[in-house]
Amino acid sequence: MSRRMVALGSIGLLVGSLALSLRLGSVPLSTAQWWDALWGRGPENLQQIVQGHRAPRAIVAFLVGGGLAVAGAAFQALLRNPLAEPYILGVSGGAATAVVASLALGIVSLGSWGLPIAAFVGAILAIVIVLAVATAADTRMDVRVLLLAGVVVGVFFSACISLILSLSSATTMQSAIIWIMGSVAGADWGTVPVVAAYSLPAVVVLMAMARPLNLLAMGEETAGYLGTDVETVKRLTYAVASLVTAAGVAVTGVIGFVGLVVPHAIRLVVGSDYRTLLPLSFIAGGCFLVLSDLIARTVLAPTEVPIGVVTAFLGVPLFLVLLRRSFGRRPGAV
């Protein structure tokens, strides 16, 4: 596919998904009403629905989805494994546990600037545990061992969350449970800068590391021989990818499989050069979550389905296909 086609396709996807998510929702609008409200004309309450409610929600969904997709692609390069993803690796679970703990202890409140920091600490803790467990079992970091370590650590963090919630007040519990299930329903204009401030710089840093990530995806030994300071790049990438994940989790709860589905789709279309993979994953991941949110709030309207349910229904079948493939013949090996 030519570069021009890819560029036009991404712009089309971006504009289309944002427009749809502003256009559709539980309050039906005619196209004329929507257009007027979008540009600040017409009835106040419709303007409020489009500009005050749907717009920040779409932007937060876009930033979180883009961030999760980029984080997934980065973890995949680090671990040379298309199944690596913040949710499957237990990173999201670690971030969520830290968030719930901070909420229960009353250190920070939902939607505050401090929450992503707490989530970041949990995310780093999770990845350190998962890597320690996986390398203790097998220094070659076998796919199976790594996935199992991620799942087990994820289960452990779920148990921690249950424990904390069972010990906390009813109000904390209620807001935390709604948040954990994964939702962008709570997003308003105040949430947008919180996500953007943490995730956008981190995404830019990852994009700037596209070349070292290309090399790391070839294997650490080869990456070193081609001039990469492997340990530095690894540490920085783990930290930055965890920060992007944490920013998303802090605001929208645990949303899985974005980092699995999106980079996989992009690789099928344009290949695996991280210089194009990362920017396209960001745009496509953003659109993916905007559209998932649209499905979440319209498919059973007026009831909202948690957005994590939508992404899991799309992501799990793909995960199983990739899992099956990764234990088949290993192509391109010498």
Add this chain to the structure above:
Amino acid sequence: MSGTPAFETRELTVRYPGAAPSALSKVSMSVPQGTLYTVLGPNGSGKSTLLRALMGGVGIESGGALVDGIPIADWKRKELARLVGVVAQSEAITFPITVRELVAMGRYPHMGALSPERATDSEAISRALERCDVVALTDRFATDLSGGELQRVRIARALAQEPRHLALDEPTASLDIAHEMEILELLRRSVDGGTTVLLVTHHLDAAARFADRMLLLDGGGVAAEGTPAEVLRADVLGRVYGWEVDVREDPVTGSLRVTPLAR
């Protein structure tokens, strides 16, 4: 610089973490600039470890490993990558990237983090693709290649680095005789043009034919070092490999030929 060896080890000892015996023990060798030097030995004799230690891929327990007279630990990775192109023993391509993208990675040590590909980079890439006979594969995905094709592409990536020295670990292991000869002649021509080549191989006859000097390892130690005539002796090879061999001059090539005898 001409007096300084391209690669040198001094009493080099390497032990892998958790392993009782050392993988290399007190190995001293030196590869003069602009020569083709082969490292031979049975499976597990430490050939690949020697190459890794020289390139900083494994930790050193004692002794020294130097490239152009500078200890390996003192090299910046990027500077080293501009000087030495390495083709490691194995590599698994996990993600779909094209042959051109893979070979272009050989230019990364010459580029800034965000700088675009310059004309010199594109020329080096094209030249490397041509020299390894993989131009026809340029737009194919590396994940779809046969073992032999991928091997040639990996050598092209090392050539794209435009290094002064090459270090290769069994680069012709999965190649047919035509492509094996192509690669060996390519390496020989590079040496005649001033490049140093350190070649780890199992292939004694090819080593005899193309190498200037060779090192024979046995159980992590040096069994013999010198010219092909000095190293490839029936008694030494018989002892190291545990199999009787006959060594005589090949009437066609004029170099030594090693024939394992029936037991």
